[in-house]
Amino acid sequence: MPHLIAPxxxxxxxxxxxxxxxxxxxxxxxxxxxxxxxxxxxxNISFGMPVIKAIGKVAKKPLDxxxxxxxxxxxxxxxxxxxxxxxSIHYEAVTHLHRAxxxxxxxGMKAGVVLNPHTPxxxxxxxxxxxxxxxxxxxxxxxxxxxxxxxxxGKIEKLKKLVVSAGSSALIEVDGGVDLNNAxxxxxxxxxxxxxxxxxxxxxxxxxxxxxxxxxGQ
Ligand code: DX5
Ligand code: ZN
Numbered sequence: 001m002p003h004l005i006a007p008x009x010x011x012x013x014x015x016x017x018x019x020x021x022x023x024x025x026x027x028x029x030x031x032x033x034x035x036x037x038x039x040x041x042x043x044n045i046s047f048g049m050p051v052i053k054a055i056g057k058v059a060k061k062p063l064d065x066x067x068x069x070x071x072x073x074x075x076x077x078x079x080x081x082x083x084x085x086x087x088s089i090h091y092e093a094v095t096h097l098h099r100a101x102x103x104x105x106x107x108g109m110k111a112g113v114v115l116n117p118h119t120p121x122x123x124x125x126x127x128x129x130x131x132x133x134x135x136x137x138x139x140x141x142x143x144x145x146x147x148x149x150x151x152x153x154g155k156i157e158k159l160k161k162l163v164v165s166a167g168s169s170a171l172i173e174v175d176g177g178v179d180l181n182n183a184x185x186x187x188x189x190x191x192x193x194x195x196x197x198x199x200x201x202x203x204x205x206x207x208x209x210x211x212x213x214x215x216x217g218q
Pocket of ligand 2: 008033034035175195
């Protein structure tokens with residue numbers, strides 16, 4: 001499967017969000033990455049339901065929603081109603097992960113689990129066949145434009161081994177500090193989906209940067 005690119009709208013220009021969404025619609029990007037922060041799980045607040053509803057009205061590609069909030073179960077139905085394709089919740093934010101993942105799937109969404117940089121991959125051993133996606137954080141969540149943490153490569157390799165040995169169909173997504181220099185190495189390590197915020201929206205021609213990310217390793 002060719003790898004997927006998910007531009008993170010956190011780095012979009014919110015004064016002209018519609019234009020940035022249109023750019024992604026017309027680009028070679030595959031998904032919209034939507035970062036939801038509550039100021040409790042992470043030390044930042046991003047945007048909430050009214051904004052995501054507006055995004056959903058113009059976005060023509062699947063919404064890949066990354067919840068950085070405590071007790072995410074409170075909002076599963078809401079995110080389904082907002083048109084979420086894949087809903088990812090943090091391992092560190094949920095006590096009953098198995099139940100939560102199945103609730104997401106029963107609502108008709110793909111279920112993703114996110115690991116912070118300090119959380120080892122092996123904690124997913126007993127749930128890897130229940131999830132559709134694992135999102136590995138390659139920065140500490142909360143902000144765009146941070147420095148990539150090199151330990152991510154080894155985690156991707158370990159996760160890839162776990163996915164293959166368990167016969168899981170989970171995709172491996174990487175989020176944080178992804179750029180044109182590390183994308184090739186991330187894909188070679190086993191990543192299937194690359195999130196990119198600052199690299200895309202901070203570039204002079206974002207659609208071209210998306211094409212370049214899409215072409216890496218081809
Ligand atoms: C960080 C978010 C990321 C962020 C990535 O908490 O989960 O999705 O937008 O931004 P960059 O690609 O700029 O590191
Ligand atoms: Zn994210």
